Amino acid sequence: MRALFTCHPAFGHFLPLTPVAHAMAEAGHDVAFGTPVTFRPAVEAAGFRWVQAGVENDDPEMAPRRARLLELRGAEQHRYFRTRIVGDLRPRRLVPDILALAESWRPDLIVHDSAECGATIAAELLGIPHATLVVLATGMSTCTSMLDKPLQSVRATFGLPPRSIQGMLDEYLALVPFPPSLTLVGAPTSPVTHHFRGLPPDDRTIDLPTRLDHIGRRPLVYVSLGTALSRVRASEIFSKLLAGLQDADVEVVATVGRDLDPASLGPQPEHIHLERYLPLGALLPRCSLVVFHGGSGTLSHTVAHGLPMVILPLAADHPENAARCAELGASRTLDQDNLTPEYVREVVLDVLHTPSYRQAAQRLRDEFDALPGVDHAVELLERLARDRVPVVASR
Numbered sequence: 001m002r003a004l005f006t007c008h009p010a011f012g013h014f015l016p017l018t019p020v021a022h023a024m025a026e027a028g029h030d031v032a033f034g035t036p037v038t039f040r041p042a043v044e045a046a047g048f049r050w051v052q053a054g055v056e057n058d059d060p061e062m063a064p065r066r067a068r069l070l071e072l073r074g075a076e077q078h079r080y081f082r083t084r085i086v087g088d089l090r091p092r093r094l095v096p097d098i099l100a101l102a103e104s105w106r107p108d109l110i111v112h113d114s115a116e117c118g119a120t121i122a123a124e125l126l127g128i129p130h131a132t133l134v135v136l137a138t139g140m141s142t143c144t145s146m147l148d149k150p151l152q153s154v155r156a157t158f159g160l161p162p163r164s165i166q167g168m169l170d171e172y173l174a175l176v177p178f179p180p181s182l183t184l185v186g187a188p189t190s191p192v193t194h195h196f197r198g199l200p201p202d203d204r205t206i207d208l209p210t211r212l213d214h215i216g217r218r219p220l221v222y223v224s225l226g227t228a229l230s231r232v233r234a235s236e237i238f239s240k241l242l243a244g245l246q247d248a249d250v251e252v253v254a255t256v257g258r259d260l261d262p263a264s265l266g267p268q269p270e271h272i273h274l275e276r277y278l279p280l281g282a283l284l285p286r287c288s289l290v291v292f293h294g295g296s297g298t299l300s301h302t303v304a305h306g307l308p309m310v311i312l313p314l315a316a317d318h319p320e321n322a323a324r325c326a327e328l329g330a331s332r333t334l335d336q337d338n339l340t341p342e343y344v345r346e347v348v349l350d351v352l353h354t355p356s357y358r359q360a361a362q363r364l365r366d367e368f369d370a371l372p373g374v375d376h377a378v379e380l381l382e383r384l385a386r387d388r389v390p391v392v393a394s395r
Helices: 011-026 035-044 061-069 074-102 118-126 144-157 165-169 210-214 231-245 280-286 296-304 318-329 341-353 355-369 375-386
Strands: 001-005 031-037 047-053 109-113 128-131 173-176 194-195 220-224 249-255 272-277 290-293 308-311 332-334
Touching: 001 011, 001 074, 001 118, 011 031, 011 035, 011 109, 011 128, 011 296, 031 035, 031 074, 035 047, 061 074, 061 194, 074 118, 074 144, 109 118, 109 375, 118 128, 118 144, 118 165, 128 375, 173 280, 173 375, 194 210, 220 231, 220 280, 231 249, 280 308, 290 296, 290 341, 296 318, 296 355, 308 318, 308 341, 318 332, 332 341, 332 355
Parallel strands: 001 031, 001 109, 031 047, 109 128, 128 173, 173 194, 220 249, 220 290, 249 272, 290 308, 308 332
Antiparallel strands: none
16 A cells, blocks of 8 residues: 655644554555654655655745744634645645655555545545544534635646535544644544554654763653744743742753753753753653643653653644643643743642642543544554545444
């Protein structure tokens, strides 16, 4: 079987696909990733064949949209991203590339992340099935209404009639690597939705610094803002968070990302340790609490380790993730417009020392642990490629 994987060119969309892609390759299937050139190093570093597909970030049509995106915040930024990039430009430019690829390497199915909507249109034009891997922890229900108008226009460009966007995404198979409880209350559940236990991979070439071996007397708090925040905003927000933890009776490890120099945040007290990146699989077992932006990738690792959370939503799916985790009793939410050291310290210490947050987080972990593994996702994809009909879940 030939399986083409496509994704929005960002690590939070690419990494969740890789466990399934690796398992497909190990099962003997021919796997390739179609992304823009700028994401080729990431694809090849992960061990996959790369093919060019999609619009580049520096493309004359994309560059001004990315610049405008950085000027916006909150709900306005989220809407712009969904309507002008996810629902319009990326799918419109991806479809022709997939059709051209199919002339020489025709895939039997396409596996795409839930933000790469052009793959559904390309699959429809090619007459092959596709599978959606949901990368948003609370599901896609809050996003599809924004996508409707631009995606209907893209469909018309390629001679296709109007169609329900949710119906496109859920046509054959939706793979969800999160526990079902994280899905937003009231969100529709498609008959083809299958949950499985999958985690975005760590960089296994990086070890924890040996100096971290000597901490452990006090609770360890992990602080992260993910990988996609601009350097300017990251520096500002990290400074506010760390100021709130300077006098707390905890140890702190903060990863600031590859684009921000830890030294730029100034000298820190001995109990605050700054790094660019650390593998979560090695770090989180030592932690008592995670303070982060609410990105679904970090959230999945946090859930897998049963850790309570303090979430500072910044953009994208962060507000929905923060709200749902708070509803489940596993977290509290920080407001980025009202950050003060006193506010940060109060929320962190409350979640750290109130047992109900950890108990709720451990319930989520237990639900995640009970799900079938990645091999189950491969079996479903093999069935889809063979039968070419929707893979309905048994309830």
